[in-house]
Amino acid sequence: MIAVLVLASSLLSDPPTTPAAVTVGAQHHVYTWDTEFTVDADRELGSTHGGIAFLRDGSMVFSTDADRSLIVLDAERKTRRTLCDDLGAGIHDVKVVVEDGVEFIWFAHLGKHATYKVALDGTVKLELPWPEASKLYAGAGEYHPTSVAVAHDGTVFVADGYGKSYIHRYAKDGTYLSSFGGFGDAPGLMRTCHGLWIDTRNDPPTLLVCDRENHCLQEFDLSGKSLRAIRCDVRRPCAIDEKDGDLAIADLEGRVTILDRDFDVIAHIGDNAKPELRAQFDVPREQWKPGEFMSPHGIRWDADGNLYVMDWNKTGRVTRLVRKR
Secondary structure, rough: HHHHHHHHHHOOOOOOOOOOEEEEEEOOEEEEOOOOOOOOOOOOOOOOOEEEEOOOOEEEEEEEOOOOOEEEEEEOOOOEEEEEEHHHEEEEEEEEEOOOEEEEEEEEEOOOOEEEEEEEOOOOEEEEEEOHOOOOOOHHHHHOEEEEOOOOOEEEEEOOOOOEEEEEEEEEOOOEEEEEEEEEEOOOEEOOOOEEEEEEOOOOOEEEEEEHHEEEEEEEEOOOEEEEEOOOOOOEEEEEEEEEEEEEEEOOEEEEEEEEEOOOOOOOOOOOHHHHOOOOOOOOOOHOOOOOOOOEEEEEEEEEEEEEEEEOOOOEEEEEEEEEE
16 A cells, blocks of 8 residues: 555656756857757767867767767767777867868877878878977977867968977978977967967968967967967966857866957856866766856857857766857
8 A cells, every 4th residue: 555655646746847948148149058969869978078160061070088089960960970980089179171162170189199181081181290390309209289270271280288388380281381389478488278270350360379377368470470468368278269250268167258359258158156166077977067067178159159068078078058149
């Protein structure tokens, strides 16, 4: 009889409720936190310590530190495929570049101490190994590239963010051209040049650098000349994306920052209320909270203005924010 009463009680209890929608942002950057979004329902992603990019057909490309180096989700996020599994874990930044009408995927690879350009089927088209010609390194083991950016003329920039904080320039065909930067806290020097972005809002375009441990952005011309250090309200910037003149910054210390053309703050998004959870790799899933990031590392807008953010996290977290205005 007791068992029957317990069963009846459970049947009469309220059904589970869907979490209330969480709205984040400010001004003309307001988003709904998509609690239903998943990039892989079948298994844990494994460590997310990389980047996100989008192909022209709307497919999403992102990296993991698991056995699947690059994952490609179609525009509806229903089917997926993997690329470059043979290169193993360590892809740290992902960019899509259109060259003579053809799309290529570029990425920096920590495990291989190299940077790659691959076709959409994963075929390697160009490999940039450690920059021996720079005379700055005793060997490949000192070189730890974290980001790549390609200018419209094909010049390639690679950031040695986890190594000596130099940025290396290459011609379109991979020929080494020059290096600039290095470790320090003066303008033109960097302490972890983590992320790169070609800023086409300027004429001529410039190179923006996430100078993570100097807590700022730095700007260079495309020959490598230092233009300025940009002291804006960022903590430890990791990656940049641009849309309609505004910049989204993945800030490792627990938030995303949106900046306008003058590098003034439009919004801080998902600022974690607990400092002890910011910039932490080991935060378990049960401590994830809609509306709060832990360690934003990769960031990208899609064509519709929805924002995708990759946390640096041991089990893998990629978040979708749906643009409201």
